[in-house]
Amino acid sequence: MIKVENLTKRYAGVTAIDNISFEVGKGEIVGFLGPNGAGKSTTMRILSSFMPATAGRASIAGFDVFENSLEARAHLGYMPENVPLYTEMRVTEYLIYRAKLKGVTGRRLKERIGDVKELCSLRDVENRIIGTLSKGYRQRVGLAEALVHEPDLLILDEPTIGLDPNQIRQVRELIKNLGKHHTILLSTHILPEVEMTCSRVIIINKGRIEASDTPQNLLDQLRTAGGVRLEAKTGSDNGVAELQKIAGVKDVTVEREGDWETFLLKTESKGDVREEVWRLAVDRKWAVRELSRRKATLEDVFVEITHADV
Amino acid sequence: MTKFFTLLGREVKSFFYSPIAYVVMFFFLLITGFNFYIGVSLLNRGPSEVTVIEAFFNTVLFWIAYLLIFPLITMRTFSEEFKMGTIETLMTAPIRDWQVVISKWLGCLVFYVILWVPSLLYFAVFQWTTKSEAAHAMGAYAGSYLLLLLMGMFYIAIGCFASVLTRNQIIAAVISFCAITILLFAGLLSFIVLNMTPGLRDFVAYFSAVEHMGEFSKGVIDSRPIIYYTTMTVLMLVLTHQVFQARKWKL
Ligand SMILES: Nc1ncnc2c1ncn2[C@@H]1O[C@H](COP(=O)(O)OP(=O)(O)OP(=O)(O)O)[C@@H](O)[C@H]1O
Ligand SMILES: [Mg+2]
Numbered sequence: 053m054i055k056v057e058n059l060t061k062r063y064a065g066v067t068a069i070d071n072i073s074f075e076v077g078k079g080e081i082v083g084f085l086g087p088n089g090a091g092k093s094t095t096m097r098i099l100s101s102f103m104p105a106t107a108g109r110a111s112i113a114g115f116d117v118f119e120n121s122l123e124a125r126a127h128l129g130y131m132p133e134n135v136p137l138y139t140e141m142r143v144t145e146y147l148i149y150r151a152k153l154k155g156v157t158g159r160r161l162k163e164r165i166g167d168v169k170e171l172c173s174l175r176d177v178e179n180r181i182i183g184t185l186s187k188g189y190r191q192r193v194g195l196a197e198a199l200v201h202e203p204d205l206l207i208l209d210e211p212t213i214g215l216d217p218n219q220i221r222q223v224r225e226l227i228k229n230l231g232k233h234h235t236i237l238l239s240t241h242i243l244p245e246v247e248m249t250c251s252r253v254i255i256i257n258k259g260r261i262e263a264s265d266t267p268q269n270l271l272d273q274l275r276t277a278g279g280v281r282l283e284a285k286t287g288s289d290n291g292v293a294e295l296q297k298i299a300g301v302k303d304v305t306v307e308r309e310g311d312w313e314t315f316l317l318k319t320e321s322k323g324d325v326r327e328e329v330w331r332l333a334v335d336r337k338w339a340v341r342e343l344s345r346r347k348a349t350l351e352d353v354f355v356e357i358t359h360a361d362v
Numbered sequence: 363m364t365k366f367f368t369l370l371g372r373e374v375k376s377f378f379y380s381p382i383a384y385v386v387m388f389f390f391l392l393i394t395g396f397n398f399y400i401g402v403s404l405l406n407r408g409p410s411e412v413t414v415i416e417a418f419f420n421t422v423l424f425w426i427a428y429l430l431i432f433p434l435i436t437m438r439t440f441s442e443e444f445k446m447g448t449i450e451t452l453m454t455a456p457i458r459d460w461q462v463v464i465s466k467w468l469g470c471l472v473f474y475v476i477l478w479v480p481s482l483l484y485f486a487v488f489q490w491t492t493k494s495e496a497a498h499a500m501g502a503y504a505g506s507y508l509l510l511l512l513m514g515m516f517y518i519a520i521g522c523f524a525s526v527l528t529r530n531q532i533i534a535a536v537i538s539f540c541a542i543t544i545l546l547f548a549g550l551l552s553f554i555v556l557n558m559t560p561g562l563r564d565f566v567a568y569f570s571a572v573e574h575m576g577e578f579s580k581g582v583i584d585s586r587p588i589i590y591y592t593t594m595t596v597l598m599l600v601l602t603h604q605v606f607q608a609r610k611w612k613l
Contacts, residue, residue: 097450100450100454102454122456122458123456125454125456128454130454132447132451136446136448136450137451138372138446140376149368149371149372150455152365152368153365153369153455153456154455154456
């Protein structure tokens with residue numbers, strides 16, 4: 053659906069994206085991650101034909117975003133960062149305006165307006181002036197607008213920023229459902245969201261792609277992500293030294309709280325040393341009140357990849 | 363074409379969303395009304411060679427009011443979209459650049475025409491109450507209003523061009539105000555510089571709006587100003603389109 057080849061974009065002096073290539077297949081939901089200023093919005097703006105690239109090519113549904121920009125745009129629903137809207141228009145009026153611009157007419161227009169209002173829960177505010185809406189509702193108007201012509205591809209730049217937890221959950225569900233029929237590329241800083249919704253993750257840092265894989269594979273490749281947490285009373289034993297003897301444990305840290313000590317064991321991402329820890333505790337007659345495994349999250353992946361030097 | 367009319371519809375409606383439209387309309391009516399009153403009182407003083415329509419369109423007050431409306435009408439066309447970021451949603455819809463440029467220009471022109479409609483009423487009332495003719499012939503109406511339309515086309519195109527240059531509405535307004543003022547005053551050069559050669563005088567007259575109005579409001583419709591305003595309008599629109607494309611690539 054999206055094909056990006058050796059794309060580079062330089063602003064006066066700043067290289068925002070540097071020779072990136074990736075593809076997004078039909079039906080995929082791809083999360084586009086990266087720290088602030090990584091070049092996510094820049095890439096999306098190029099894909100939406102809003103800006104040209106300095107070098108390289110990009111196409112949507114087989115249409116070059118520069119040479120056949122009109123066809124490419126017709127296949128695309130794009131929600132820019134910060135969701136710019138005409139604040140003086142009313143919600144329904146705006147949606148109708150945008151739908152017509154995107155070539156939706158006649159009976160289909162009415163149907164689609166009704167559908168997207170339903171889908172994005174805009175019924176309550178359909179006659180309000182957009183400028184008087186809260187941020188979350190504006191966000192939904194932007195999303196409804198992106199969906200109104202049933203595009204094959206959706207590009208959403210931080211769709212859940214500024215939403216309350218309930219709305220985030222709703223939008224997440226919405227995106228998941230949309231993913232059944234649409235291809236979606238979304239950028240976000242909310243990582244649990246990506247883990248829940250995306251079939252693939254692209255991590256970009258300083259204008260370069262650092263990783264592109266399923267969330268699961270990325271987790272598996274982590275160097276130090278798995279961990280075990282043990283809360284125990286070790287008495288006179290040196291807990292840290294004992295625990296470090298267990299094979300597979302890379303690092304142990306400890307925090308004291310009265311008699312109780314909390315040990316955090318870092319292991320390889322797939323390693324699970326709970327059994328060994330339990331045996332040790334039984335051997336040494338430690339009192340245990342918690343023994344649990346901490347699963348690696350995408351956050352660990354993100355931090356490891358984008359802060360490789362730390 | 364549906365897309366174009368959708369764009370145009372929004373442009374025209376957008377005037378009525380903002381208070382600027384009503385303020386402009388109010389003051390424009392006020393000034394033209396006062397101007398009309400002056401014109402009528404002038405004629406009341408005694409026999410005069412000019413008709414009321416000539417008196418109306420050839421005063422200083424008329425030209426001042428006229429100069430001010432263009433920056434006010436056109437300043438927000440592009441600047442506001444740049445500033446608000448709505449240009450990004452606009453230009454990522456499957457529409458062509460020229461559709462946007464023409465719809466913005468035409469939207470302003472429609473509002474400008476709406477602005478002039480009430481003034482027709484003055485002359486109707488004049489004719490009805492005084493039972494004397496506001497003009498010698500229908501040609502004077504046709505001439506005056508045709509020239510208004512032609513000048514409107516050109517000056518609005520200048521305003522759109524100024525607006526596409528910047529994201530700041532005030533700067534856009536200042537640019538178009540200065541440009542239009544210079545154009546108008548350049549036309550007045552022949553009144554200021556008295557020792558001009560006849561050739562130069564003709565050349566200046568060729569683009570002098572004041573002189574055009576003098577002729578057209580008598581009902582003398584000359585084809586040269588028509589050609590002048592039309593080509594200049596097209597030129598400004600082409601320039602606007604050019605800058606708009608360049609701007610889109612830089613943003
Ligand atoms: N119009 C511009 N002119 C100059 N530099 C720009 C412009 N827009 C973006 N940049 C620069 O390009 C780089 C990438 O910006 P971009 O907006 O793509 O980041 P991002 O990944 O979307 O970040 P964020 O998570 O903060 O939204 C940044 O260094 C930014 O300063
Ligand atoms: Mg961004």
